[in-house]
Amino acid sequence: MTSRLRKAFFFSLLEAKLDTSGNKRTTIHDLAAAAGVSISTASKALNNTGRMGDETRKRVKRIATEMGFRPNAMARGLLSKRSFTIGLLTNDTYGRFTLPVMAGVSDALLDHGVSVFLCAIEDDPALGQTHVEAMLDKQVDGIIASGKRVDKRLPVDLSNLQVPVVYAFTEGTPDSVTFRSDDAQGARLAVEWLRKLGRRHIVHVTGPEAFFSVRERAAAYREVAGEIEPVMYGIWAESWGHEAVQRIWTRPGGKPDAIFCGNDQIARGVVDALRERGVKVPQDISVVGFDNWEIVAGQTRPPLTTVDMCLKELGRQAGLTVLAMAEGRPVEPGVRKLPCRLVVRQSCGAENLEE
Template sequence: MSDGMERDVVAPRGRPVTLRDVAKDAGVSVATASKALNDQGRMTAETRTRIQEAARRLGFRPNGLAQSLLRRRSFTVGMLTNDTYGRFSLPVMAGISEALVDNGVSVFLCNVEDDPRLGQLHVDAMLEKRVDGIIATGKRIDRQLPVDLSRLGVPVIYAFTEPDPNSIAFVSDDEGGARLAVEHFIRLGRRRIAHVTGPTTFTVVHRRAEAYRAVLAEAGLPVGPVLMGRWSESWGRDAVAELFGEGGSAPDAIFCGNDQIARGVIDALRERGIDVPGSVGVVGFDNWEIVAAESRPPLTTVDMNLVTLGREAGMTLLSLVDGKPVEPGIRKLPCRLVVRQSCGRPLDG
């Protein structure tokens, strides 16, 4: 894009010009623009001049944090995960990238699986590349990654994985998310609420179950059955067979520990001729779009706000890199309820 023509790139009224605007105007990546404006990196003199002219034309003023990073650092952050499917790590990474991109910092992801040797190889490679810091994330919040990140000489942030002692970590508020689901059922007039969730070996299973029981007790409602099993649609179908077997009072609402279980529950209820949401409301957990939005009816579910969680982790890492003090500890970020059609309307319409 070196045609010599000026591009009509203007920041929206009231918003300062960002590094992304300069990069777009010059036809280069954000990282290249950042290096050019700080007289670093390899590129042609023509490219460097074009970027600098774009910055002057747009009135770009780099913020102090970006400048301090670029003077001392490598413009890269490493991210470690054992989430082989990317179900949780990819939205976390999206949030991290949102936080870092306008500072010219790139993120590269390494999958350590559950292999300590592989994890150490990735950490060594990151340190050789002089990363500004490392963010660790995983497929569950109650298990550490299989690598020691406690004394690396660079800032480390934990996001959606169990942290080392006295470190900085971000997790979703599972208890709060469960409360959102059960309180929503109660507002809709549901009174016989069951809970179908995952394996007993997961800490979040017990936290959500405790919140479920607490909300029912506070509302003066009977605590329904809590069935623990697998994180799968097949377990959701099996649980319906148990809940709607002979004897006892069938539930009019089912709070599920994840969206896969919820979809299995909905399918099994349909096979029994039970209307969802007319007779039984269903709420899931995770807001996994390819499952929740494609369920029939579309699934009301709890979103753990993992993009926001990643953004907060990224911004905190930038603060650490800039030498700002950050208190250690675990930050619990609130969840939100995404309402679709699987719960129905209040009984009074």
């Protein structure tokens, strides 16, 4: 085989394998021809509209299945003004919050034939703008804006768009629909659980006071725990958990029998620090986290009892809501707080209390 021949052979192989531009899709014309009807009849048969002989409809449908005919969504969309597509905007790079939300959105909308564009815009306004325009060009039926905290806006203006917008886990405009978790209720769940276990001296170690969620959780903690001790604000890191334990154990006065942490990372730091001090979790002290971030909560020794914000459910509702709006159904604006749930693992002890 000469070099040229070999090359030609190789190229034809590539063409055959990878050039998929050849076999064009079957259109409704092909279907109509195969079924021996007009394209209008074919269309009506498939959509269960119009009037026609029952067997005609059956036959068209059968042949459609046989041919593997699937209507071109772009053509349909041109008429119906529906793309069956929505956009999910997020500035949550890690995906810690966005992935569960996305899973819920996708899950809720798949049944309705809606697909989701995921657009990660970081905190870049230009990037956000570009993505929004790309989505609008593609005629998305709606947009879900999601983020990583409820008191910050995405770096892009979504008001006055021609499509409905729903906010999920990010701050929305006053007259919009916004979904967020009920931080106060979540915190109450945690502290009530600790009290039910007999804990009486509960400390709260949490993130920066600047976060709205932090203040909400702290307020609920104070209310349920009835503590006069100050909430310990810090950062969202394991290191803060270590430092907090250090502070608590080096200051004078009694030691707590429970620590309610603002997130799982802090809780992990707390648990590790306690172990290093020889304080036993959960025998000597109970620890509760927040977020139910599997990778953290599950790998902590012992695994963390923690508050789950049910973000998938939040995504599901957000998805159904944009859909409703896209279909013109009336939707009441406002903030909707979704309940959290407590996930019991081993960091509090006495799991059997759960029943």
